[in-house]
Amino acid sequence: MKIRGLFFIILFFCLSIAKSQDSTVIPDFILKKEDGNELQVHHYFDSIQSTQDSAMLSEIYNTLEKHGNKNKWPLLQAALYKSRGDLYFNQNSFVNAIHSYQKGLDLCEKYELELTQGLILFEMAQVYEAIDKKPEALESQLKAYSLLIKHDSEYAYNSLSHMADIHYSSKNYDEAIEIGKQAINLIESLPPHQTDYSKYISVLNTIGIAYREKNEPDSSIFYLNHAAVLAKEKGFEFWEGLALGNLGLMYQKMGKINIARELVLKDYRISLYHDQNRSAIKSAIEIGKMYQTEKNFNDAKHYYDTALFLIDNEIIQNKLPLYVRHAKAVASWYEAQGDFINAFKLQKQYIAMSDSLSAQAIQLKLAEIKATNDFDTQVNAIKLLTKNGELQKQKIQKQNLIIIASITSLLFIITTAILIYRQLILKKRDHLLLEKHKDKIEAQNTELEAQSEQLSHQNKLIQHINTNLEQEVQKRTIKLKKLNEELDTFIYRSSHDIRQPIATILGLENIARTYVNDGRVLEVLAKIKATAASMDNMLWKLQMSYLLNHDHNQLAEIQIEPFLLGIISIYNDYITHRNINLTTQITPFSITNNPELLKIVLRNIVENALHFSDETSPEVEITGYEQEGEYILKVSDNGEGINPNQVEDIYKAFYKANTKSQGNGLGLYLAAKAADILNINIDVNSSFDKGTTFTLSIPVKA
Incomplete structure (x- = not known):
């Protein structure tokens, strides 16, 4: 007995410790359901995501879900959907992420949780950008900003910064500049302890390079110089080098080679110091071009060779774009010195690599289209399954109501029959059997009517489901048509772009004829010209196919x-x-x-x-x-x-x-x-x- 008592004391002590540890994982303000502070709830979820592994997170989420359902706390439920969506996104499970975010949005719209809704839309934009759906990303980010600006300026600034980057990557430079300036005005209004200077510098850099692409040097120099100075002041050395390199490229476009070379050299050295070899490679090639412009061919070749060495030793998946850039630069170096033979060899190498790069781009674009289609298909399938589940649930509920109503009606009929039966006993016994048969017939008729009403309701429900299915088919048909139009336009633009290197081949063939007298070489050049002309003719026919589908009314x-x-x-x-x-x-x-x-x-x-x-x-x-x-x-x-x-x-x-x-x-x-x-x-x-x-x-x- 004493041993058993000691065992129960130890077990109670262990359970007490476990309970106290669980309570430390979930803070009191969540357990006590303090609805007022949305931001505090999201900070809690952000903290556990950064400190807990996936197994522990799953356990915490399940506990919080039960707590939220039991206490009917929409804020906690919506925050859970957002946090689970974040976890799916980090695991590259984009369809599940969107599905979880959408459930959170439905709760936010129902209970007017604007800050949570804005944060979910912000994360949805990150998912759409990850799968190269930039229009959907911008739409989500615009909605997020309109909500976040009402509640938290720091989150709103992050939304503007993301929109500026999306516009720049889409070559919408005016929009990138406008939104970037809005972000700057917003971040400058924040107190210093809330300012994320790395993001501030990033936006300044985005605005500067957008102005550079628009060929507006004064504005570009102002913002890039501001970014470099702020980066140096706050100790962000790599950002300083990046901004200086971009500033140097602006001066290069202006023809100020000495200033440009000094700035790009700083970027080159800083990139090497931080092991950012891809950035260093691009800087080395640009420095070589600057020396070549001044006819300092030895120094130009030194930086070209350095770039090639870095490319060869860089551990990355796709080096081809860097090799193409290097080959093009070295070909121009040979040509500038009158060495047309080596220039021609490098030009051929550059064209061959460019063709490979174009083929890779085509394959990548086709893969992106397929991935986008698969993503949309999976999202629509999940929505359809969810809708079907809701319809099935409603159907079951209605069937239960029909059964309950039928039982109630049956009980009422039985009770009525008993009362009538008792009354009929007082009357003539001769009519007893006739009245019993009459009651049974009425009961059967009532049951048949109930069954008829149930069948009619089920027919209406089937018609409603068929209508929804037709709408889904129409939506998918429209999306498929849009994808076909995108593929058609892509083939036209690709054939148009590929004709440019073929034109280069024909031009080089004409140039080569002026330097060659050997009959066999001239014969080879003639075959090259014929082959290039045949390829050009084939690509032109691809463009014809596009015109046949799009150019009918221009008389x-x-x-x-x-x-x-x-x-x-x-x-x-x-x-x-x-x-x-x-x-x-x-x-x-x-x-x-x-x-x-x-x-x-x-x-x-x-x-x-x-x-x-x-x-x-x-x-x-x-x-x-x-x-x-x-x-x-x-x-x-x-x-x-x-x-x-x-x-x-x-x-x-x-x-x-x-x-x-x-x-x-x-x-x-x-x-x-x-x-x-x-x-x-x-x-x-x-x-x-x-x-x-x-x-x-x-x-x-x-």
Whole structure:
């Protein structure tokens, strides 16, 4: 007995210690439900997130959730949703983070918790920016600022600072400057002990580089110099170097090389001291450019070599952009000294790496689009499941009400039947059986009516669910259409950007011919030129595909003869190379049509005739004349013709009817598609070993 008593005393003592330790984890102001101070509650959650591991946090959250539900404390419940969302965000679980934040927002809107609502919107903006959804990030941050400015200036300043950074990264420099200045005015109104000078310096730097991009040197110098001075005063050496480097780049744009070099050198040394090699690499390349501008080629080469050494030894995932920047700079260094051979080699290396970088950018953009689509799909799925859960819960509640009502009705009917039965006993016994049957029939009818009402209610509920599903399908269809439009625009811009290095290749080929007399080298250059021209033609056809979907209504008056001759001039080199006998009989005439789409039709038809003309004695004839309100244009070649079985397929995308074809099978497909838009009829007449004639009937007015 004594041992058992001692055991219970020890157990009680241990439980007391455990209880006292639990109470130290959760402070009294939360346990006592002090609703007034939202900021104090959020500071508590921030403190436990920074000091506790995930397992302990989960235990604390579960305890607080029970406490909040038991005491019906909306502030604690909303703060819990925010804190859990923060934890999901730190774990890169973005869908769960948004879902948790949205639950918190619903509580805040219901109970008018403005400060908590603003803090949740601020964190949601961080999530949207992390998945490259900048419009949604800005929208969330604007809502957050409108709420936070009413309650806490420090949080409101952080919101403005974030918006300024988003606008700058989106190249909205005017908005970045305007919002950055608002942030500065706000932070300067705070007492010194509440001022986060690193964020203050960051905003000054953002405004300065935005003015630099707008080519407004006075304003840029003012803000960048302010940032550098403040960073030095407050002991933020790396920020000082960054601001000085940006200031140096501004002076470089102004042509003040000596001042610029001194400032960028400081940034270079500070970056090396703080092991910020990527920043040091960029600074070294810029210093090399400055020495090169002054024709100090030895010092320029020294910094270029230093940059290359740092790139080679830098431990990062993607060095390609740095190698591209270095190769471009060294190529210009060789060219400035007249060493065109090495310049050309470096230029080729730079172009090859740029092409790889462009390919990586395309893959990254496609991955971002897919990730965004997956993110939206998952968020919508969670919303739909939540909605379905609520509908199911409501359905169960209504069914329970129906059951209770049915039982109540049944009890009422039984009670009534008993009373009637007792009354009928006093009457004639002859009517007893008849009255019993009557009561049963009435009870059955009541039950049938209740069942009918239940079925009617369920049908209405099913119709409501179907309506919601149709709305969800429409929303997803709109989002999918938007994604397709983004992908279409991306392909157009990518093909346009990739044509620029191809133009560079063609230009370099022309330059190289002036320095080379070797026939074999000239032959290689000719093949390079042909290959580049083929790539340029392919990219132009990608741009054609974009124009076919977007450029239908821009009409203009077109003079047929100069318009067609301009198209033919594009192929002058090809005509000369193959010694094609090209004859034209074009009656001058004016039509009204879309120039870009008409150019797609004529260019692809003419290119097809030139390409498939006879190999030994190529001939192409183009005739045009007006006839009965239409302009008839015939393009004929003397090639081997088209197999009659393949005539119906020549307008299909990527179809090649001839092994001689070296294109991508898009020319006639694009021509036919543009002709259909412009109401142009295309007729083809082909004979084996005699050639092919395309006849176009073009309306005088589109």
